[in-house]
Amino acid sequence: MEVNVENITKTYGFQKAVDHISFQVHTGEIVGFLGPNGAGKTTTMKIITCFMPPNEGDVKVGGISVLANPEEVKKHIGYLPETNPLYKEMPVIDYLKFAAEIQDVPAGKIRERIGEMIQVCGLRSEKYKKIGELSKGYQQRVGLAQALIHDPEVLILDEPTSGLDPNQIVEIRDLIRNIGRQKTVILCSHILAEVEATCDRIVIVNEGKLVADGTAITLRKQAQNKEIVRVTIEDGDRNTIFEALKGIETAEGVDFLPDYTQGFEVQSKAGTTSRKAIFRLCVEKGWTLTEMTPVERKLEEIFRGLTLNN
Amino acid sequence: MKKTWIITKRELRSFFDSLMAYIMIVLFLGFSGFFTWIFGTDIFLINQASLQPFFGIAFWTLFFFIPAITMGLFAEERKSGTLELLVTKPVSDWQIITGKFFAAFLLICITLALTLPYYFTVAGIGKVDHGSVWMGYLGLLFLSACYISIGLFASSITSNQIVAFLVALFIGIFFQLIFGMAASGTTGWLAGILNYLSLSTHFESMSRGVIDSKDILYFLSIIVLGLAGAELALSKRNL
Numbered sequence: 001m002e003v004n005v006e007n008i009t010k011t012y013g014f015q016k017a018v019d020h021i022s023f024q025v026h027t028g029e030i031v032g033f034l035g036p037n038g039a040g041k042t043t044t045m046k047i048i049t050c051f052m053p054p055n056e057g058d059v060k061v062g063g064i065s066v067l068a069n070p071e072e073v074k075k076h077i078g079y080l081p082e083t084n085p086l087y088k089e090m091p092v093i094d095y096l097k098f099a100a101e102i103q104d105v106p107a108g109k110i111r112e113r114i115g116e117m118i119q120v121c122g123l124r125s126e127k128y129k130k131i132g133e134l135s136k137g138y139q140q141r142v143g144l145a146q147a148l149i150h151d152p153e154v155l156i157l158d159e160p161t162s163g164l165d166p167n168q169i170v171e172i173r174d175l176i177r178n179i180g181r182q183k184t185v186i187l188c189s190h191i192l193a194e195v196e197a198t199c200d201r202i203v204i205v206n207e208g209k210l211v212a213d214g215t216a217i218t219l220r221k222q223a224q225n226k227e228i229v230r231v232t233i234e235d236g237d238r239n240t241i242f243e244a245l246k247g248i249e250t251a252e253g254v255d256f257l258p259d260y261t262q263g264f265e266v267q268s269k270a271g272t273t274s275r276k277a278i279f280r281l282c283v284e285k286g287w288t289l290t291e292m293t294p295v296e297r298k299l300e301e302i303f304r305g306l307t308l309n310n
Numbered sequence: 311m312k313k314t315w316i317i318t319k320r321e322l323r324s325f326f327d328s329l330m331a332y333i334m335i336v337l338f339l340g341f342s343g344f345f346t347w348i349f350g351t352d353i354f355l356i357n358q359a360s361l362q363p364f365f366g367i368a369f370w371t372l373f374f375f376i377p378a379i380t381m382g383l384f385a386e387e388r389k390s391g392t393l394e395l396l397v398t399k400p401v402s403d404w405q406i407i408t409g410k411f412f413a414a415f416l417l418i419c420i421t422l423a424l425t426l427p428y429y430f431t432v433a434g435i436g437k438v439d440h441g442s443v444w445m446g447y448l449g450l451l452f453l454s455a456c457y458i459s460i461g462l463f464a465s466s467i468t469s470n471q472i473v474a475f476l477v478a479l480f481i482g483i484f485f486q487l488i489f490g491m492a493a494s495g496t497t498g499w500l501a502g503i504l505n506y507l508s509l510s511t512h513f514e515s516m517s518r519g520v521i522d523s524k525d526i527l528y529f530l531s532i533i534v535l536g537l538a539g540a541e542l543a544l545s546k547r548n549l
Contacts, residue, residue: 049398052547074400085391087320089327101316102399146395 001062001076001153001184002026003048008057010043017043018054019208025201027153030180032195033188035205036307041188042082044205045156048186049079061154075104078152082159082188084143088132092123092142095131096149103150117145120175122168136163144172148179155179158188173198192299202299206307219302226252227268231278232291234262244281250274265295313401317409318416321383325417334375335421341371346428359436364428365446365517369510372418372454373486377478379417380461381471383410384544388469403544407466407537411458418454422447442519449516452529456509457482459536466543485509485532 003025010018018040025031035041047054048061050070059066061073087095096117100110118127121141126134131142140163147155160176161169176185176198189195195202196216204212204219212219233241238261245254245264250272257263268274275292282289325331345367346352353363387393396406432438457478464478465471486509493504493511505511509532512525 046394051394051398071400071402074398077398079395079398081391081394083391083394085393085395087324087392088390089324090320094323098316098320099399102313102401104400 002060003154003184003186004060005044005048006058006060008044008047008054008059010040010047010052010054016208018047018205020057021205021208021210022057023203023210023213025184025186027184028181029201030176030185030187030199032199032202033186033205034190034192034195034202034303039205039307040208041205042158045079045081045158045186045188049077049156050074075150076153078147078150078155080143080147080157080160084140086131086139086142086146089130091128091130092134093118093127095142096145099146100149103152105150113149113151117149120148121145122171137165137168140164141168141172144175152183154184154186156186159190160187161189161191161194169194192303196299204303204306211306212302216299219299220297226270227273227275228295229266229268229275229278230257230263230291230293230295231266231289232263233282234288234290236285236287238262241287244285245278248274248277248281250277263291313405314409314412317401317406318412321410321413322416325379325413330379331417331420334379334417335424338368338371338375338421339424342367342425343428353432359432359438361429361432361438361443361446362517364425365450368422368425368450369453369513369517372450373457373482374479376414376418376454376457377461377464377475377482379414380458380465380478381474382465383414383462384465384540385469385471385474389471397544397547403541407462407540407544411455411462411537414458414461415451415455418458419451422450422454439519442517445519445521446517448521449513452516452526453509453513456485456529456532456536459533459540460485461536463536463539463543466540 005021005023007020007022008018009016009020021040021044023031033041033044046052047066048059050066050073053067061076064072066073090098093114096114097110100113105113118124121144123138123141123145126138131139134142140160144157144160147157155176157176161172164172173194176187179185180198180200187195187199201215202212202219203210212222214222231245238256241262242254242256242264245251245266248266250268251266251274252269253267255265257265266274266278278292279289281287325334342364346364347354351363351366353360356363384393387396397403429438429443433440460481461474461478464481465474467477468474485507489504490508490510493501493508496504506528512528515522516525
C-alpha cells in the first residue's frame with residue numbers, strides 16, 4: 001500500500017511546522033525519516049496517521065485521502081508514537097486484546113494474533129504483568145506489539161528502538177526489515193546508523209522543508225561531487241611522492257595524512273577520478289602502492305551539511 | 311456502537327483496576343447510608359416509609375463524586391499521551407466520548423443498584439409508593455448522566471485532573487444550586503427561565519414521582535450539550 005504525501009503544509013499560529021512537503025513511500029520499502037529536533041518530523045507523522053489534518057495538501061494512503069476518509073485510512077496504519085504512550089494500569093495481555101479489538105481484528109483471530117505478537121516481541125514472561133511495572137525496553141516492545149497486532153499495511157514508527165538493549169535493537173531491526181519486505185514502513189529516528197542499517201531510502205527534513213530524498217548512496221553522491229582517495233605509497237621519499245602526486249593532471253589537492261608517514265589524501269577535480277593515474281605513477285616510479293581507499297562522507301556529515309544553516 | 315462498547319469495557323475495567331470504583335462505591339454507600347438511616351432528617355425521624363431522605367442525600371453526594379470519576383477520563387489520557395494513540399485508531403471522536411460516557415454511567419448504575427437493599431428494607435417496614443421510588447431512581451440516573459456529560463466536557467479541555475474536577479464542580483453548581491437560588495430572588499419571565507434551568511427543580515419533581523416530558527427534554531439537552539462540547543474540544547487536537 002503506497003503512501004503519497006502531497007504538498008502538505010501545517011502551521012501552528014504563525015509558525016510553519018511543515019512547509020510544502022511531498023514524498024512517496026512504495027510497498028515493500030522502508031523509508032527513514034530524518035531531521036533535527038523541531039524539523040516537522042512528528043507533525044508529518046501526525047498528519048499521515050490522521051491525528052490532525054494538514055492546512056494545505058493531502059496525504060493518500062493506498063489511494064485513500066486522510067481528509068476525505070480518515071476512518072478508512074486509520075484501519076491500515078500501525079503507529080508507534082515517539083513517547084510510546086500506554087495504559088500503565090492494564091496488564092499486557094488485556095491491553096493487547098483491547099488494541100486488537102479496537103483495530104478490527106476479527107473476534108476469532110484475536111487470541112492467535114496476541115499469541116503471535118507475544119512471541120515476536122518477546123513478551124512471554126511478562127504477559128500478565130501490568131504495563132507500568134515493566135522496564136522501558138519491555139514497554140517499547142508492548143508499544144510495537146500494539147502497532148503490529150492488526151497486521152497493518154502501513155507501519156509508522158517513531159524512534160522504535162529507544163530504550164532497548166543492543167541485542168533487542170538487533171532483533172527489532174531484523175523484525176522491521178522482515179515486515180518491510182511486504183509492507184510500507186516509515187521510520188523516524190535520530191540514530192543515523194540505525195536508519196542506514198534498516199532503511200532503503202532516506203528522507204531528510206529541516207525547518208519544515210524537505211531537503212533530501214534518496215538512498216544513502218545517492219545522498220552521498222549528491223553531497224560529495226569530488227572524489228577523495230586515501231593512499232599509502234611506500235619505497236619512496238615522502239616529499240618526492242607528494243610532489244609527484246601534485247603533478248597528476250586530475251588532482252586538485254594533496255595532503256599528508258598526519259597519522260601515516262607514507263599516507264596521503266588526494267582530492268580530484270569535480271567529475272574526475274585520479275585513481276588510475278596514481279596507480280600508473282607508482283608503476284612508473286617503482287613505488288609500492290599498499291593502500292588506496294575512497295573516502296566516503298559519513299551520513300552524519302551529510303546530515304549536518306544539509307541541516308546546519310551556516 | 312461496537313467500538314463504543316470496546317472503549318466502555320476498557321474504561322470500566324480501568325475504574326476497577328485503579329481501585330477508583332471500589333472507593334467510589336464504598337464512600338457513596340457510606341455517606342448515603344449514614345444520612346439515610348442514622349443521622350439528620352433520616353427515615354426514622356420523618357417516620358414515613360419513603361426514600362425521600364436517600365434521594366435528597368444522593369442528590370448531593372453524586373454532585374461531588376461524579377466530577378471525581380470523570381476528571382481523569384480525558385485529562386489523564388491527554389497527559390500521558392495515550393489520547394494521541396487512541397484517536398489514531400479506527401474510532402471516531404464521538405465513539406471515544408460516548409464510550410467514556412457509558413463507562414462512567416455504568417459505574418453509577420452499579421453504585422445505585424447497590425442501594426436497592428434500602429428500598430427493600432423500607433418496603434419491608436411500611437407501605438411504600440413504589441412508583442415514586444422508581445421515578446426517584448430514574449431521576450438520579452438522569453442527574454448523573456448530566457453531571458457525567460459536564461464532567462467529560464471539563465476533562466476534555468485540560469490535561470490537569472484537578473482543573474477538570476474544579477471546572478466540573480463550577481459548572482455543576484450553577485445547575486445544582488445557583489439557578490434555583492437566583493430564580494427565587496427574581497420574578498416574571500426571568501424567574502421562569504432560571505427555574506427551568508435549575509436541575510434541582512426537575513429532579514425534585516421526579517423524585518416525588520411526577521414525570522414530565524419537559525424534564526426529560528431538559529436532562530437530554532444538558533447531556534447532548536456536554537458531549538458536544540467535549541467533541542469540539544477533542545477535535546481541536548491541541549494536545
